[in-house]
Amino acid sequence: MSTYPNAVATAAPVDPACAEPLPVLGRDVTVPLVTGGEVTYAALDYAASAPALQRVWDDVAAYAPYYGSVHRGAGYLSQLSTDLFEQSRATVAEFLDCRPGDQVVFTRSTTDSLNLLAAVLPADCQVFVFETEHHASLLPWTNAQVTYLNAPRTPDEAVATLERALADRDPYGPALVCVTGASNVTGELWPVKELAAAAHAHGARIVLDAAQLAPHHPVSVQELDVDWVAFSGHKLYAPFGSGVLAGRADWLQQAEPYLAGGGASRKVARRADGGVDVEWHTTAARHEAGSPNVIGVYAIASACKALTEAGFDGLVARERHLIAKVRDGLAEVPAVRILSLFGDDAPRVGVISFVVDGWNSSHFAAALSAEYGIGVRDGLFCAHPLVRTLLGSEPQAQGECGAPEAAPGERSLNAIRVSFGAGTPDEHVDRFVRAVRELVANGAKWQYRTEEGRCVPAV
Numbered sequence: 001m002s003t004y005p006n007a008v009a010t011a012a013p014v015d016p017a018c019a020e021p022l023p024v025l026g027r028d029v030t031v032p033l034v035t036g037g038e039v040t041y042a043a044l045d046y047a048a049s050a051p052a053l054q055r056v057w058d059d060v061a062a063y064a065p066y067y068g069s070v071h072r073g074a075g076y077l078s079q080l081s082t083d084l085f086e087q088s089r090a091t092v093a094e095f096l097d098c099r100p101g102d103q104v105v106f107t108r109s110t111t112d113s114l115n116l117l118a119a120v121l122p123a124d125c126q127v128f129v130f131e132t133e134h135h136a137s138l139l140p141w142t143n144a145q146v147t148y149l150n151a152p153r154t155p156d157e158a159v160a161t162l163e164r165a166l167a168d169r170d171p172y173g174p175a176l177v178c179v180t181g182a183s184n185v186t187g188e189l190w191p192v193k194e195l196a197a198a199a200h201a202h203g204a205r206i207v208l209d210a211a212q213l214a215p216h217h218p219v220s221v222q223e224l225d226v227d228w229v230a231f232s233g234h235k236l237y238a239p240f241g242s243g244v245l246a247g248r249a250d251w252l253q254q255a256e257p258y259l260a261g262g263g264a265s266r267k268v269a270r271r272a273d274g275g276v277d278v279e280w281h282t283t284a285a286r287h288e289a290g291s292p293n294v295i296g297v298y299a300i301a302s303a304c305k306a307l308t309e310a311g312f313d314g315l316v317a318r319e320r321h322l323i324a325k326v327r328d329g330l331a332e333v334p335a336v337r338i339l340s341l342f343g344d345d346a347p348r349v350g351v352i353s354f355v356v357d358g359w360n361s362s363h364f365a366a367a368l369s370a371e372y373g374i375g376v377r378d379g380l381f382c383a384h385p386l387v388r389t390l391l392g393s394e395p396q397a398q399g400e401c402g403a404p405e406a407a408p409g410e411r412s413l414n415a416i417r418v419s420f421g422a423g424t425p426d427e428h429v430d431r432f433v434r435a436v437r438e439l440v441a442n443g444a445k446w447q448y449r450t451e452e453g454r455c456v457p458a459v
Helices: 054-066 076-095 110-119 155-167 192-201 250-254 294-310 312-331 361-372 384-391 426-442
Strands: 030-032 038-040 103-107 126-130 145-149 175-180 205-209 228-232 243-247 265-270 276-280 336-338 351-356 377-379 415-419 448-451 454-457
Touching (some): 054 076, 076 243, 076 294, 103 110, 110 243, 126 155, 155 175, 155 192, 192 205, 294 312, 312 351, 351 361, 361 426, 361 448, 384 415
Parallel strands (some): 126 145, 175 205
Antiparallel strands (some): 228 243, 336 351, 377 415
């Protein structure tokens, strides 16, 4: 049987009813309802972007007056910013429990991190990736020989599928496995440790897309035995524009810089023939050319500290409490079908996707927003092959990441996703469950139309 090494073993039971959500920006924002009046906004789209922690925002605001360009100046502010930047690198390495010698490279996002890794793959590298991945980890491997693996229906099947694929590969060439830690569609945890063991047993390396895992569970590079981890700041309660690729240094050091420019170069000299010789850095700076996003990097480090200090035991216990509320509430509505690969009992994070019989998904999401002040996501969630598999559609069926062209009342190849985390109060999920029941029982109170691919209230 597969185990779930990402799950947290609590030393003592944590009463989720006693745990308070972490303070986040926007928690008191009110929005207008199309039916009249205002309501506090229920942000239930954490899987797309989690609101920034108030602690993170306060740390960034305290640093802002001391803003300076890193690795560039002798002045006090530049030196302070450089120290802050490198201390943030150490904080992220500690948060991920990196190995000695691992590098932490700062990027723009998970997508950027995985494209960076794709750019440094050795020649003739084979890549193995499940069709269940987010497009950020499904699509970057354009310069490699890629094997796309079918969606497994159990964790054990995932491991067995990978082992069969790896057994058939060229055993002497480099290989990489890319796998998510938690699905951005179903929220289900993947058996990362077992997949890593299978990869290493066949001479392959593995990169973990932790974009949905890191905000909800601790991620240990050493315990999971993965070679690289990628995640984004904007899903880890930090502002947009920063990401991380952390892991083994050798492929990163041996490849040409991801971007050529200042910061990546250690020494540049003209040759007698008029050309230019460049000596590149062998540290993480090799792939961080240009002036880095110091504020974004510091925000990630602040979020890592805040989550660690809050304690994942309590965060996980409270999230499980919210997951049970949502799943139990939706189970009482016969028209609702929750999407799942591994079944109802699979461990998961606070990400749940579903469809409603008789409803266009975009119409349903629009009504939740306009009539109840609830923000969810509808579409294919930039995981088209997975959602199509879960919906039982043909692989070639049409669909988009955002709202479809189907009008309200028409069936669409889309689903609705509700997602939440450390900043979500009980009232938000209670309002969501109540809204689903009312919409299914009574229908929408307002008329809606399709405008530029989006379902919006008719005015």
